[in-house]
Amino acid sequence: MGNKQSPPDIVIGRLPIYLRALDILAKENQVVTSSYELGERLGISSAQIRKDLSHFGDFGKQGTGYQISYLIEQLRQILQINREWGVIIVGAGHVGQALANYRDFPDHGFKIIAIFDNDPAKIGTKIHDMTIQDMNSVPAVLREYNIKIAMLATPAEAAQEIVNMLVAHGVQSILNYAPINLTVPEGVQVQYIDPVGKLQHMAYYIRDGE
Amino acid sequence: MGNKQSPPDIVIGRLPIYLRALDILAKENQVVTSSYELGERLGISSAQIRKDLSHFGDFGKQGTGYQISYLIEQLRQILQINREWGVIIVGAGHVGQALANYRDFPDHGFKIIAIFDNDPAKIGTKIHDMTIQDMNSVPAVLREYNIKIAMLATPAEAAQEIVNMLVAHGVQSILNYAPINLTVPEGVQVQYIDPVGKLQHMAYYIRDGE
Numbered sequence: 001m002g003n004k005q006s007p008p009d010i011v012i013g014r015l016p017i018y019l020r021a022l023d024i025l026a027k028e029n030q031v032v033t034s035s036y037e038l039g040e041r042l043g044i045s046s047a048q049i050r051k052d053l054s055h056f057g058d059f060g061k062q063g064t065g066y067q068i069s070y071l072i073e074q075l076r077q078i079l080q081i082n083r084e085w086g087v088i089i090v091g092a093g094h095v096g097q098a099l100a101n102y103r104d105f106p107d108h109g110f111k112i113i114a115i116f117d118n119d120p121a122k123i124g125t126k127i128h129d130m131t132i133q134d135m136n137s138v139p140a141v142l143r144e145y146n147i148k149i150a151m152l153a154t155p156a157e158a159a160q161e162i163v164n165m166l167v168a169h170g171v172q173s174i175l176n177y178a179p180i181n182l183t184v185p186e187g188v189q190v191q192y193i194d195p196v197g198k199l200q201h202m203a204y205y206i207r208d209g210e
Numbered sequence: 211m212g213n214k215q216s217p218p219d220i221v222i223g224r225l226p227i228y229l230r231a232l233d234i235l236a237k238e239n240q241v242v243t244s245s246y247e248l249g250e251r252l253g254i255s256s257a258q259i260r261k262d263l264s265h266f267g268d269f270g271k272q273g274t275g276y277q278i279s280y281l282i283e284q285l286r287q288i289l290q291i292n293r294e295w296g297v298i299i300v301g302a303g304h305v306g307q308a309l310a311n312y313r314d315f316p317d318h319g320f321k322i323i324a325i326f327d328n329d330p331a332k333i334g335t336k337i338h339d340m341t342i343q344d345m346n347s348v349p350a351v352l353r354e355y356n357i358k359i360a361m362l363a364t365p366a367e368a369a370q371e372i373v374n375m376l377v378a379h380g381v382q383s384i385l386n387y388a389p390i391n392l393t394v395p396e397g398v399q400v401q402y403i404d405p406v407g408k409l410q411h412m413a414y415y416i417r418d419g420e
Binding site for chain 2: 108148
């Protein structure tokens with residue numbers, strides 16, 4: 001980051017959504033797209049898309065649209081995923097195991113390096129070619145692989161203490177599946193995956209009796 | 211909903227976060243809290259919390275704070291989770307299986323009724339006391355249990371077609387784990403769970419070489 005003036009975080013958060021749509025278009029062998037087409041696919045206005053992208057440069061010509069492969073390459077560079085980041089999973093319960101088996105990480109900038117648990121019955125067993133390691137080994141693995149990203153899938157009670165340890169050993173990004181709000185120092189990012197909260201949010205709108 | 215004037219959706223989305231924090235305080239046997247305490251725990255300003263809650267009524271007295279059990283009850287009523295909603299899971303891969311095993315749903319307004327897949331090798335096998343059923347049975351189960359909520363954990367390619375079928379049979383809320391944007395008619399809610407997008411979002415901020 002340094003002195004770089006960053007666009008709003010909400011704009012950064014939409015770039016992965018654009019990238020996902022562009023990847024699908026590329027798989028469909030399309031070469032050029034427009035903010036209109038992307039907007040249609042995503043339910044986002046074309047003006048919003050153009051404004052968001054304009055924070056980072058001039059990626060298309062008026063009337064000719066965007067070269068898909070070029071825009072993909074640029075967005076990957078902006079998001080710093082034109083490389084592969086090592087990621088660890090802490091917690092080898094059902095959620096941690098599903099993450100270890102999730103096939104969508106490797107093509108999108110991330111490689112699962114290791115998975116950890118503190119349950120002696122789990123330590124030493126295998127998930128998807130990885131051996132579940134003792135929590136005590138976390139610092140050594142973080143150091144060896146220069147890991148900056150962790151996914152947290154522990155019970156809520158254990159989460160904050162583990163996060164403190166991860167941050168002390170250089171982790172800067174935490175994807176938190178534990179149902180609890182985490183406190184982290186400035187410069188560390190946390191994103192939450194909370195299916196219960198999202199279901200509760202949607203329940204507000206349900207019209208029953210239909 | 212009818213003619214009820216709804217507060218902004220972003221406010222509705224914060225209510226489950228407040229509820230989660232209140233549940234934790236209640237478990238810690240605390241009786242009264244304040245917007246300051248909630249704000250501290252959640253990293254949200256106390257003014258924001260008071261403003262959000264004021265959309266729905268007057269839940270605390272100046273200087274005396276909120277009765278936790280009363281506020282929990284009120285929020286559950288506002289979110290329509292002072293009852294139990296049946297939920298189905300479509301897709302019994304690793305994600306669908308993790309959802310079927312997830313222990314956090316039953317206490318928070320939701321009960322998993324059934325899980326479906328189209329893989330003959332999976333149909334008839336058991337996950338967590340539930341038998342995986344054939345996709346063809348979805349409409350009958352939706353009708354029998356008056357289901358309004360589905361969690362979608364299928365490959366991206368299959369997702370839109372399945373959603374069309376779910377909506378045609380009365381589903382109004384979809385929690386989508388498939389990595390694709392969905393199109394739904396007005397009155398149907400979709401929320402996305404996208405770990406890859408969240409990792410990409412955070413990768414933007416990582417300072418390497420530290």
